[in-house]
Amino acid sequence: MVLNKWLIFALLFSGSICLGQNSTKKIPLSEVIITLEKQFNIKFSYAVEDVANISIEKPKVTFTLKETIDFLNSKTLLNFKALDDRYVTVSVLNKAISVCGIVFSDDMKSLLVGASIFVNNIGRSTLTDRNGTFKLQNIPINATLTISYMGFESKLISAYELFSAQNNCKEIVLPTKNEELNQVLINVYLTPGLQKYLDGSTVLNTKKFGILPGLIEPDILQSVQVLPGVESTNESIANINVRGGTNDQNLVLWDNIKMYHSGHFFGLISPYNPNLTNKVIVSKNGTSAEYSDGVSSTINMHTKDVVTNTFSGGAGINSISAETYLEIPITKKLELHISGRRSITDLLKSPTYTKYFERSFQDTEINADSDQHDTSSDFYFYDYTAKLLFDLNEKHQFRANIIGINNALDYSERRINTTQTQSKTSNLSQKNIGYGGNWKAQWNSKLSSNFITYFSRYNIDATDYRVETDQRLTEANEVLETGAKINTNYKKNDHLNLLFGYQFNETGMLNQTTVSAPFFSSTKKDVLLNHALFSEVEFNNDKTYLRVGMRLNYFQKFEKLLVEPRINIRQKLSNLFAIKLEGEFKNQSTTQIVDFEDDFLGVEKRRWVLVNDKDIPIATSKQGSFGMEFNKNKLNIEATAFYKIVDGITASNQGFYNRFQYETANGSYTAKGLEFLANKTARQYSVWVSYTFSTNNYEFDTFTPSTFPNNVDIRHSVSLGFNYDITKNLKVAVGGVLRNGQPFTKPIDNNETVINGNNTLVNYDSPNSENLDNFIRLDASLNYHFNLSESIKASFTAGVINITNQDNIINRYYKVNPNDSKDAIQVDNKSLGLTPNISFRVNF
Known part of the structure; x- marks a missing residue:
């Protein structure tokens, strides 16, 4: 084995080992060799780098040649061997x-x-x-x-x-990273791999991730739903509701690239491969001034960022997809990280796939089964990432990233009647691709900077051919965003850090609809430029953590300036108790609207649009929260009260199924409540229970009534979980969720429909005045890991979602009965039934 010079230097650095002798003055081994060659009239054969940087005691002049060689062998990890009376070889030991x-x-x-x-x-x-x-x-x-x-x-x-x-x-x-004073507060939060920082943000470390109920891998966006205050009213990662907000109010970043994609399988699987993800930071309030454009939360994903000079990787397969990742060293300073995942659903229709298909495409034009006609579908998804890491030297690092996500669905339908056969073909494509790069520079021990740039492109396209009317409908939604940001950090000392920065974003969006027979076409394009300056001070000592910041946002198109103060304080009162105070103003210039029920085949009903500061204003939020923490012997108890107002929402953004479904109006919502979490961890187990109480009400001045419950007004939500290491290699997790059903609006009894011009509509009663039955679900996972060899590790994981096969209704609305226009038909969307999944993976 050929050793690089730097490796030999690290191997032999520190010189020889003194075996039970008192240390005396040491001299370089190279000088000792020259002296010995003269003393014994011999020649040493060695590589210069093998003896470089090694110093030893000088052998006694009374030693014989054999005693001298024995002495050299005892003082170093080199092998000195006399070939004859003239030559001595020197080699590196390998043991x-x-x-x-x-x-x-x-x-x-x-x-x-x-x-x-x-x-x-x-x-x-x-x-x-x-x-x-x-x-x-x-x-x-x-x-x-x-x-x-x-x-x-x-x-x-x-x-x-x-x-x-x-x-x-x-x-x-x-050494602490120069840009971070924010230290880990709780090392194991609910499960290994989840940690909590002093600023209240939650960090998901996928490499150290343990196991969560129902999951077979550390699905990033599924995992964050175990946190109090984070819900998904329809159990989809495409609809994560943080403290009463809608999914589009979450800023999702992947290595500083803004992502617009909702999720694989149209919301059931996270589109972000976890294997190269180093950490995911979830912030609900008190966000750093560095970030904006997400009035409910920030989900910030970071991939591995260290050049290790080590080849490693892994591969895995489950009932839905197969994936692999590799970390490939190219040179000492250059490394490539790649990952890829593709569904196997077009090759294997597993029971898991069947459950996911039924859940995703219920109440859409894509039906899993039909007694009246033949249907077939071809659905697949894939994602890939690549990251190039280059360390110019200890002070300058360069990174380049790419991420691609794709969902594709082809659906055909054949109807046979007595006179002819009718066929219909539809397709749907949803893509997101992002490019990013950054340059980190450490100018001196106190001053550092990070220059970031990215490009993100999101497309969703659908074609729907309708045989009955010989009509073809095509729809498109495209988002193009380019961004650049410069952060400058000045670390005054171990307790104080200053941040200054500037950010520029250019966002363009296109919405297009085309209908044939009769021909109709609508195309709308919008572009928005945004400039931002931000600054903050971060202080941390043994008892106090403080981060105070300010962000100035300027919208060039509207000539509008928004000021966003931020504050985050945590104060230890004793070794057991601490209080925390968080507050922020934020804004958002992009949103999703629901145009009509058959948008994109009814599978994806949302389109991204830009604000215009008129009928679609800039959304703004103001939020404050106060909490207390107790921490002793790995028992963590915390309670947080929050109050949040989000202004500038639109009726079309909320997806109403009531009398306001086709109205145009601007309004706000107010969410307030209490989050509670108790978590006890030990060497072999972790148990937790969380409870969230909140009220969430809309206010639209032009509506009657003007105030009514939010679509995601979940008053009470309880979750609990238990992880246990049965053996060193075998782990089990069991947990469940119990929460109120979400609000819905029912028609007026005995007067269920109303005629409006040439249209017959559902005659809805008071908006969101009813609630669905309680949602309850019990999940479990089992993980077993073992070694296939000294360098190859393997794991087998089995998970079951909804063990009891609970029949949960997650949405209810009504539509006019086509056979009797005086009646309204109730439509119930249901959650996943009993859904098993298994995975096997290896890492090397």
């Missing part, structure tokens, strides 16, 4: 050793529990225990280890350097 270390934060006050220790090139890894200690046995003496921990700089260290500590575990210090 297995045992090492240990203790990992500290850079202030030497905190042991880093759960830090990752990875042995490069052979694939072995471990984690530090509760004492910050790790041990590894039988690893090559020439191996290099990577020590990493979230929020800290990774460090490379040679096995020999650890071994040279002899009976003592070497202390390893990881």
Whole structure:
């Protein structure tokens, strides 16, 4: 095995080992060799780099040649061997050793529990225990280890350097990342891999992710729904409601690229491959001034960002899809990370696929079954990512990213009557592709900067041919966004950090509809430019965390300036109690509207549009929250009260199924409530229960009544979960959700329809005055991991959603009975029934 010079330097650095002798003055080994060659009239044969940087004690002049060689062998990890009386060879030993270390934060006050220790090139890894200690046995003496921990700089260290500590575990210090003062508050939050930061944001570390009920992999957008205050009224990641907001009010970033795609299988599966995702930060309030354009939350995903010089990867398959990822070192400074995933649903119709298909396409033109005609469908999805990492030197890093997401559906329908056969073909395509790059620069120990640029493109296109009317309908929605941002961080000291920055965005949107027979075409394009300046101060010591910021947003088209203050405070009152205060103003210039029921075959009923500051105003939010925390012996209890007002929403954005369904109006909603979480973690288990109480009401001045419950007004929501490590390799998770059914509007009894001109409409009663039955679901997962070899790890995971096969109704609306226009037909959309899934994957 050929060793690189840097590896040999790390291997042999620190010189020789003193075996039970008192240290004396050491001299370079190269000088010792020259002296010995003269003393014994011999010649040493060696590579210069093998002896470089090694210093030892000088052998006694009374030693014979054999005693001298024995002495050299005892003082170094080199092999000195006399071939004859004239020549001595010198080579590097290649043997297995045992090492240990203790990992500290850079202030030497905190042991880093759960830090990752990875042995490069052979694939072995471990984690530090509760004492910050790790041990590894039988690893090559020439191996290099990577020590990493979230929020800290990774460090490379040679096995020999650890071994040279002899009976003592070497202390390893990881420096805090210069741009972060925000430290981890709770290392294990609900399950391993979920952590909580001091600023209240939640961090999902997919590499360390444990197991959550019902999930077979760390699905990013499914996982965040275990957090209090985060719901999905229709159990879809395409409809995540954070503190009463709609899904389009969540800012979703993937490596700083803004994403507009909702999800695979039209909302049931996260479109973001978790295997190269290093962390996901979810912020509900008190967001950094660096971010805007998401009035409900920010979901910020980061992929692995460290050049490890280690080839690794993995692959997996489940009942829906197959995926793989690779981390490929190209040079010492250049590395490529790639991932890909594709559904197998067009090849294998598994029971999981059948359940997902029925759930996704119910109440649409795409029907899973029909007794009156033959149907067939071809559905598939895929996603891919690639990231190029280049470290010019220790102070300058360059990154380039690409992400692609695609859903495609082809549907054919054949109707046979007594005289002819009619056929119909429809297709739907939904894509999102993003490109990004950034340059991180550390100008000195205090000043750093990060220049970010990205391009995002979202398209959804549908073609629907209707045989009955010989009519073809085509629809298109396109979003093009280009952005650039520069962040400058000045770390005054270990407690104080200053941030200054500028951001520019250009967003363009197109909406197009074309109908044949009779011909109709509508095309609308809009472009919006946005400039923003932001600044904040972040302070952190043992008791106080403070982040205060300000963001100035200027909309060039409207000549409008919006000022957004931000505040985030956490104060420890004692070792057990702390209080927190968060507040923010935010705005949003993009939104989704529901045009009509058969938009995009009825599968996707939402279109992205830009604000025009008239009938679609800029949405703004004001939010404040106050909470208390208790933390002792890994028991975490927290309660947070929040109050949020979002102004500038539109009736078309809310997707009303009531008398306001076709109205145009602007309004607001007010959400207020209380979030509670109790979580106890131990070495083998984690148990939690969360409860959210909230009220959420609309206010539209032009409507009667002007105030009524929000479509996602879920008053009470309880979730609980339990993770248990049965053995070291076997884990189980069980959990459930119980919440109120969402509001709906029923027709007026005995007067269910009304004639409006040439149209007959449902005659709705008071809006959202009724509630569906309670939603209840119990899920479970089982994970078993094992080693196929020393460098290849495997895992098998089984999950079941809705174990009890509960018949949950998640939406209800009414439509006019085509056979009797005086009656209204009730339409119920149902959640997933009992849905099993399994996965198998390997990592190397």
